[in-house]
Structure formats: C-alpha cells, structure tokens
Amino acid sequence: MSDETIVMPGDSLSTEEENMPAVNSFADNGHIYASAVGRVQRSDGQIGVQSTSSVRRIAKNMMVVGVVTDYLRAVAFLKLDNMVINGVRFVAPKDGKILLEDDRHGPRPGPGHQEERKSQPMKPGDVILARVLFDDPDIYTLGIREPDTGVIHANCELCGSSLKRSDHSLVCPSCEHREHRKLSALFGDVDGVQRILREPPARSEHRPRPEYHRMGHGPRHDRGPGPRMGHGPGHGHRPHSE
Numbered sequence: 001m002s003d004e005t006i007v008m009p010g011d012s013l014s015t016e017e018e019n020m021p022a023v024n025s026f027a028d029n030g031h032i033y034a035s036a037v038g039r040v041q042r043s044d045g046q047i048g049v050q051s052t053s054s055v056r057r058i059a060k061n062m063m064v065v066g067v068v069t070d071y072l073r074a075v076a077f078l079k080l081d082n083m084v085i086n087g088v089r090f091v092a093p094k095d096g097k098i099l100l101e102d103d104r105h106g107p108r109p110g111p112g113h114q115e116e117r118k119s120q121p122m123k124p125g126d127v128i129l130a131r132v133l134f135d136d137p138d139i140y141t142l143g144i145r146e147p148d149t150g151v152i153h154a155n156c157e158l159c160g161s162s163l164k165r166s167d168h169s170l171v172c173p174s175c176e177h178r179e180h181r182k183l184s185a186l187f188g189d190v191d192g193v194q195r196i197l198r199e200p201p202a203r204s205e206h207r208p209r210p211e212y213h214r215m216g217h218g219p220r221h222d223r224g225p226g227p228r229m230g231h232g233p234g235h236g237h238r239p240h241s242e
Contacts, residue, residue, distance in 0.1 A: 056091070062131070063132075065127065067081075068123060080095060120180075121144070121181060126154045129152045
C-alpha cells in the first residue's frame with residue numbers, strides 16, 4: 001500500500017509485525033486498520049492516516065459514473081469511479097448494482113419486436129451514469145430512471161469500435177452493427193456529464209422498493225425530452241474521474 005493510497009475507516013493498513021499504529025489507526029488481532037478517511041502515512045516504523053477534509057465518500061443521492069462488470073438477468077454490477085468534483089475527491093469504497101426487472105412475466109411482444117426483446121439496457125464494458133439510491137453496507141444500489149442516466153459510452157460487441165448514436169439506438173461506424181441500450185440523454189456528451197456530476201445531490205423521493213428497469217424498454221417514469229443527438233467519445237475519452 002503506497003503513501004498516496006486513499007483509505008476508508010476499517011481498511012487494513014498493515015500488520016503489527018511490520019508497523020505500529022499511529023494517528024487515525026488502531027490495532028486489532030495482529031492487524032492495523034484505518035479509523036478515518038485520508039491518505040496512508042508512514043514514519044519511523046509507524047503507520048497511520050492523514051485525515052483530510054478534501055476526501056469524501058460517495059453517498060446517497062449523488063450522481064456517479066461506473067463501468068458494467070457483470071450482467072445477469074435481473075441485476076447489473078458496476079465498478080464505480082472515484083471522482084474529483086470542485087476540488088474535492090470522492091471515493092467509492094464499494095461497487096454498485098442496478099436491479100433490472102425480468103420481463104419473462106410481462107406481455108409477450110409481437111413478431112415485429114423480436115430484436116427489441118433481445119436487447120439489453122446495458123452490457124459489460126458500458127460506461128453508465130447513475131444516481132445512488134441506497135448506500136447499503138456492502139454495495140451501492142443505483143438508479144437509471146432519470147433521462148440523463150443510463151449508458152453514456154459503449155463499444156461495438158463485434159469489432160470493439162466506439163458506438164455512435166443513431167436516433168434511439170447505437171450503430172458502429174466501422175462494421176455498421178446496430179445495438180440497443182438504455183441510453184442517457186448525455187450519451188457522448190462529456191461536458192454534459194461533467195456538469196451534472198458537479199451539481200448538488202438531489203433529494204430523491206421515497207421509493208417503496210429499489211428501482212427496476214424493464215429490459216429492452218425505455219424508463220417507465222420521468223419521461224422527459226428525447227435524448228440529444230451526439231457522437232460517442234473515442235476509446236479512453238471518458239468523463240474526468242479517477
């Protein structure tokens with residue numbers, strides 16, 4: 001663990017065989033743990049945490065950016081990015097999940113909707129803009145109901161090129177393969193994503209259950225103006241985060 005590492009309370013820093021606990025750290029059962037948010041600090045055989053008010057933890061109601069790491073029938077898992085917003089660093093000490101409604105029990109689509117039925121709101125590797133709905137002990141529960149939330153960057157599943165927006169779907173400029181996602185109104189708009197990340201967290205209305213999103217269809221609520229036309233960023237051109 002380097003001295004630039006940002007740690008959260010409870011993170012393991014070292015063992016008592018290697019170091020003695022210093023400021024903002026404590027020993028338990030032979031291991032040394034952090035007791036504050038901050039940077040690791042070592043000196044003369046001691047290890048502790050330099051607490052700083054410029055480092056905060058991602059919390060409920062914040063907008064976050066993450067990459068889909070796994071997609072199951074009813075849930076998608078994301079690795080969330082650390083972010084720097086207005087000079088303050090926000091860290092994600094855990095992953096996120098988006099609950100997706102399984103449409104096996106919904107109305108069966110007609111013959112002309114076969115392609116839509118096969119579509120997925122997101123796929124592994126997609127970059128997602130989402131809102132934190134619940135800050136559970138082990139994972140964040142995220143929502144994508146709002147028009148600005150959803151996929152903001154995706155690559156072609158066939159050739160790996162960055163997909164471009166074409167009406168309400170995505171098309172590959174290299175092989176012309178077409179795909180469907182739950183698109184954010186800010187797809188390809190890096191400046192727009194940066195702007196919304198800087199906005200103060202909104203107070204979310206009470207939800208009786210975690211958010212669900214019907215696979216292959218648009219959001220059932222908060223239907224705002226249609227997505228803006230734009231071009232997806234090239235490889236590596238993601239919103240500024242760490």
